[in-house]
Amino acid sequence: MNRSEYKDFYDKVGKINGWDFSKLRTTSEGEQWDFLYEVTQRCQKSDVLLDIGTGGGEALLSIADAALLLVGIDHSEGMIQSATKNLKKSNKSNIRFLQMEAEVITFPMSFFNVVSCRHSEFYVNEISKVLANDGIFLTQQVSERDKLNIKEAFGRGQGFGTDEGFLKNKYLTELAEAGFSDIQSFEYDATQYFQTYEDLVFFLKYTPVIPTFGQTDYDFEILQKFIEANQTEKGIKTNTKRFMIMARK
Template sequence: MNELEYRKFYDRVGQLNGWDFSKVQCESEGVKWDFYSEVTRRCRKSDLLLDIGTGGGEALLSIADCAALLVGIDDSPGMIQEALANLEQSKKSNVRILPMNAEKIDFPAAFFNVVSCRHAPFSAQEIARVLEGGGVFLTQQVSEDDKLNLIRAFGRGQKAAQDGTLKNKYSSELSEAGFSDIQSFDFDATEYYKTYEDLVFLLKHTPIIPNFGQGSDDFAKLEAFIQENQTGKGIKTNSKRFMIIARK
């Protein structure tokens, strides 16, 4: 899936559910961190926080008490609409939601103390520009070997490079942008989806298997996958993530 196709997909899903997977029944084993807990650990009450690719804003709103001002940006109209509705319902007065492209962040230089980005593309140069000296950037991204057994079962998927390629690319870009303290972390957790419906929801609302459901044998492949990977805990797959923490 190229960037244009991904953006179209992203807009459509934003209009449907804002990437809110809270109703999906899934248990995980081996998760080493919670990303937004890591973000809050590095925030002071007086800080200004920028969240890139904020989606429906649920995660950002959940940590609203960790900083003086939190700004969530996204370039999807569907996501912004969802996030604004969630903001209004939350009554949080120190959160702002703005339509904005991560390649051109419309804020002054050194404006933010902390920048976060979960599962969204970013520009290392732009982050370096809007982050204060000594400020910290945190990102969590999906590794190439995520949902590997699903991709193998369908013979197509989001894996387009050797595992670690994206992590190395982002680390190099951050170094070139002037970040001097760059650390990376990985986990490969086991996931158990409780029901067939939970797994179908995942596949229909993420780009793991491109155009899932449109192939004539997609559901037959899914049935075979479930039979092979059904356990007492649920339908087994993996969740592979990496996190980079960089200080300017």
């Protein structure tokens, strides 16, 4: 997928599903942190927080009590529509959702104490512009070798064929060049099990892990062979590989 195709994909997902995977039945072994917990641990009750690539807002709504004001932005109109609906249902009064591009963040300089970004593209110079001095930036991203056995089965996928660590090293370099300090990075490669065939199909349909999944019958033939090869007592086995970066301005 090119960038335009990704945007179209996320917009369609946003209108249909938001970014709510609460009904997806999976278990994991070996995850070393919870990103939302890490974010809340670095928030003061008086802070203003920006969440980049907020999707349907489910994650931000779940940590509403961590800060004075939380603002979620997303480039997708569909995602923001879902986030706005979720906000109305929640009755939270300290959260705002806005459609905005990550590469042009139109807030006042030094407006936010904390900026978070989970599984979404970000631009270091834009973050530096709106983050207050001594503010904290945290991001969790999908590593190139995430869902590796699935990508190998299909011969394509998000980040497939890209050198492992390319994205992490790119972001680390950009943060250092922008003058951020106390830059720390972490990573894990956990085992993940999808409980059923339907859970895995849902995941592949509503994420960009395998671009254009399901548009041909051949995809389902590949999927059936993959499941037969990776079915265990705990479920259909794959991996979840993530990296996290924390930096102070």
